[in-house]
Amino acid sequence: MNDSGPTTPPKAASRRGTDSRVANRFSPLHLEPDPEAESPPDAPATQFLPDHSATVISRNDSPDLGFEVSLNPYRGCEHGCAYCYARPTHEYLGFSAGLDFESKIMFKPRAPELLARELCAPGWQPKWMALSGVTDPYQPVESRMTITRRCLEVLAEFRQPVTIVTKNQLVARDIDLLAILAEYHAISVYVSITTLDPGLRSRLEPRTSPPAGRLAAIRALRKAGIPVGVLTAPIIPGLNDSEIPAILNAAAEAGASFASYTLLRLPLAVKPIFLEWLDRAAPLGKNKILANLRDVRDGHLNSSEFGERMRGTGPAAQRLRDWFRISRTRSGLAPRGPELSSASFQVPPRVLKSLRESKGQLELF
Helix, strand or coil, X not given: CCXXXXXXXXXXXXXXXXCCCCCXXXXXXXXXXXXXXXXXXXXXXXXXXXXXXXXXXXXCCXXXXXXXXXXXXXXXXXXXXXXXXXXXXXXXXXXXXXXXXXXXXXXXXXXXXXHHHHHCCCCCCCCCEEECCCCCCCCCCHHHHCHHHHHHHHHHHHCCCEEEEECCHXXXXXXXXXXXXXXXXXXXXXXXXXXXXXXXXXXXXCCXXXXXXXXXXXXXXXXXXXXXXXXXXEECCCCCHHHHHHHHHHXXXXXXXXXXXXXXXXXXXXXXXXXXXXXXXXXXXXXXXXXXXXXXXXXXXXXXCCCCCCCCEHHHHHHHHHHHHHHHHHCXXXXXXXXXXXXXXXXXXXXXXXXXXXXXXXXXX
């Protein structure tokens, strides 16, 4: 396939989470659409652009994320979730956090090779890894590029513990590799479900799998003996918080064994993008949603403080935590997934052989 250029059919190009071309905070120039134009410009087809990064494992020191290292095969996400907290990361690439984030997708063609090289580096200390820490590893193009699957082949061969978070039922495609990791207590999967309403899902998360597809993925993973749970993320007070018991019950019936949640975050450019989405997709509920959000954010729409940004603060946030905990208990779900083990981590024999051969060739010189 081509490394760049439009590859998504024109019909699908209109299914976007936002039409906004919000200004890049690092750019002094910004193009505004002509307000007198007879019709708005057509939504662009998706472009896939190669990312030739020299490393693929990212380090994290945020105390409230729970992981120290992560693997991101893609940058940007075609799922197009209007609320996605990762949108501002696209600005570091010179793109917009709005439409560019979901229509200019960077892919890492050498990710599996780089991953194997980093896992056998002398300084690597095996610890559980997040896949992904930023954008979804199973966004639509993964069905063709298979970068995530090839990374999982490496992780399974090294027996490297990993936790996957996704909104796409495509994760069930890789059950064969996940089952290998499960043998060594080195895998857990969170399927993220924001709503059971197909109509709301199509407006809020336009290119994600429908709720029924995600529940089917939970069923398939559980049947294969892979630890699977549900992540209710994000909870948007006044929009989907009333669905918490139903989501947890449905996930438990499908075979999930643990559950967690995160609260809506609106950092930087995400705030105007989400407000624009409310105007377009939920105008009658906008004031209620924003008032409820301020209730759990100490009067603000966002907080970037560690320990607060995922759960909120104040009495309303505490009521939400209590309700989620009670609903989770009633559904028979645990508060967290299994402890992953790195005890079986290995540098595969074929890799060791290759390293010895390379060292021998160097010694000849």
